[in-house]
Amino acid sequence: MSRHTVRPGTVQETLLIPLYGRAVETRKDQPALRDPRAEELVAAIDYDFARFDGLPSLLGSVLRTCLFDHWARTFLEEHPDGTVVELGAGLNTRFERVDNGRARWVDLDLPDVAALRREFFPDTDRRHLVAASVTDRTWAGAVADFGQGAYLFCAEAVLPYLDEHEVRAVHDLIAERFPGSRLALDTASPHVVATQDTHDALSKVTARMRWACPDPRQLADWTAGAELLASHTLTTLPGPVHDALPAPYRATIRELAQQRLPGVEEYSLNLLQLP
Numbered sequence: 001m002s003r004h005t006v007r008p009g010t011v012q013e014t015l016l017i018p019l020y021g022r023a024v025e026t027r028k029d030q031p032a033l034r035d036p037r038a039e040e041l042v043a044a045i046d047y048d049f050a051r052f053d054g055l056p057s058l059l060g061s062v063l064r065t066c067l068f069d070h071w072a073r074t075f076l077e078e079h080p081d082g083t084v085v086e087l088g089a090g091l092n093t094r095f096e097r098v099d100n101g102r103a104r105w106v107d108l109d110l111p112d113v114a115a116l117r118r119e120f121f122p123d124t125d126r127r128h129l130v131a132a133s134v135t136d137r138t139w140a141g142a143v144a145d146f147g148q149g150a151y152l153f154c155a156e157a158v159l160p161y162l163d164e165h166e167v168r169a170v171h172d173l174i175a176e177r178f179p180g181s182r183l184a185l186d187t188a189s190p191h192v193v194a195t196q197d198t199h200d201a202l203s204k205v206t207a208r209m210r211w212a213c214p215d216p217r218q219l220a221d222w223t224a225g226a227e228l229l230a231s232h233t234l235t236t237l238p239g240p241v242h243d244a245l246p247a248p249y250r251a252t253i254r255e256l257a258q259q260r261l262p263g264v265e266e267y268s269l270n271l272l273q274l275p
């Protein structure tokens with residue numbers, strides 16, 4: 001079988017970090033999550049993944065994914081016939097982990113990532129891939145045509161790569177076209193953005209974060225009536241996510257919390273309820 005390539009030097013390359021994190025995690029004796037598809041995808045992609053070996057950020061991306069999975073599961077418990085939209089899906093496999101057999105699911109990414117994704121994840125009657133930039137307003141029509149019921153938008157490790165005015169436009173578009181929806185997104189402080197060249201994983205790729213958010217509570221001010229339902233860091237994961245982790249990870253998190261590293265404490269995972 002021919003191996004697939006991802007062009008280095010693009011924002012698309014960043015999808016390989018969480019993908020590899022999930023693959024590495026799956027091989028552990030006591031993993032935080034299991035993702036056999038990620039292992040298959042890593043084997044099928046022609047890329048020097050070993051350059052990420054041993055980086056603390058691999059575990060960080062896995063913990064972040066555990067929280068986004070938790071939010072998606074909670075949403076689907078409340079809205080079993082709802083729609084989950086992955087903005088900047090990369091080669092994410094959340095559908096494989098949390099699907100309930102009833103919901104609709106949309107994965108969206110830039111055209112070249114969407115083409116790669118399509119090779120591994122065919123559309124079904126409940127799952128649809130949209131090839132577009134999240135900054136191109138037309139994606140909202142494609143999502144509305146396919147989706148049903150309540151909406152959860154997951155933008156995991158995507159929006160910080162945009163400019164703030166683009167993030168605002170994405171947020172405003174979701175608020176306007178999908179009232180009452182939830183948006184899960186991560187935010188990096190100005191310090192985290194300013195020091196990203198020294199970040200263990202980002203320093204190995206050329207893509208750079210551009211949007212800095214000093215305080216996630218500001219997100220609720222972007223639309224009247226919006227509410228920040230949750231905001232966590234990797235050291236303050238909610239009980240159900242934290243308690244499900246293997247004991248060694250809980251110990252690592254305790255140690256990390258004591259160190260109060262700005263790179264950890266100023267990177268937030270947020271759930272926003274739109275009016």
Ligand SMILES: C[S@@+](CC[C@H](N)C(=O)[O-])C[C@H]1O[C@@H](n2cnc3c(N)ncnc32)[C@H](O)[C@@H]1O
Pocket residue numbers: 011012013014015016018019087088089090091092108109110113132133134135155156157158161
């Ligand atoms: C760090 S990866 C995260 C991938 C996925 N969310 C995950 O957690 O595995 C960032 C993703 O955002 C996508 N992305 C970046 N800019 C985008 C844009 N303007 N529109 C859509 N996707 C974008 C990239 O192609 C990449 O797949």
